[in-house]
Amino acid sequence: MRSSRRQLGNGRESHGQPGVGLSGAIRAVSRLWLIAAAVLFSTGGAAIKAVSVTAWQVASFRSGLAALALFLLLPEARRGWNRKAAVVGLAYAVMLILFVLATRTTTAANAIFLQSTSPLYLILLGPWLLREPIRRGDILLILALGLGIGLFFIGAEKPLATAPNPFLGNILAAASGVAWALTIGGLRWLARERKDGGAAMTTVAIGNALAFVLALPMALPLEPVSLRDAAVLAYLGVFQIGLAYVCLTRGLRRVPAFEASTIVLLETALNPCWAWLVHGEKPGRLALAGGAVIVAATVVNTWWRTRRG
Secondary structure, eight states, X not given: OHHHHHHHHHHHHHTSSTTHHHHHHHHHHHHHHHHHHHHHHXXXXXXXXXXXXXXXXXXXXXXXXXXXXXXXXXXXXXXXXXXXXXXXXXXXXHHHHHHHHHHHHSOHHHHHHHHTTHHHHHHHHHHHHTOOOOOHHHHHHHHHHHHHHHHHHSSOOOOOSSOSOHHHXXXXXXXXXXXXXXXXXXXXXXXXXXXXSOHHHHXXXXXXXXXXXXXXXXXXXXXXXXXXXXXXXHIIIIIIIIIHHHHHHHHHXXXXXXXXXXXXXXXXXXXXXXXXXXXXXXXXXXXXXXXHHHHHHHHHHHHHHHHHO
């Protein structure tokens, strides 16, 4: 047995450092988990627009099913339920509801791009929420994201069947970005006290449960739901949120922060593509330009912060 182990060890050493091949394979699988998460997240815009029930009903039942799925699929989502997690979960719940309302009133591209401006609000709120000063590099990001946001509101976009009120939807989407920034700031606040890394999943589970409850009064009364709508709602809750977070948690364990952040940005790029393929929804040129500025600024900012450590 000892000689066999020695031979295996020599075999590994002849190909490089021990465990390098295995580590590379594990990291490759982790990247696939992150890609799967991004793809699932990205289908939200097209799926939210695909049902005939009201936006409030989508927001409520999607989150209710997601909370149940997360509770069953992720053990860490069942731990650490307390008042602090509930406060952060409330911000996440508001973001979930606003995103659905925005997606039903403006284009999927506008909804996801404007939600992605959360770093701007996080920087502005940082000195008060996290006692983090605004640095010189942050000013460039503020200007870039401000430019990106401005491009969405220059000129009047024509209403579409899938985007009946673009201006209102853009405001709701920007507000969802503020709520997402509060969520991220809250998660960093919780992470300082809970070191096992499970605060995020606890918050996501609580947030979905709260979104279900908060949106439910506006979702009632409920008319008979078609089998197709029920299937799409089940997909949104169980797969687009629930399974996506399972994939995300598995992928984040082995992939460096900057690489993981850029992979997850696939959601932002793919979301409008699914809406175009499924609904023929085409965002305006200025909106696409604004989205490009927002995504580019986010990638550069993430890279810069990673380099700084």
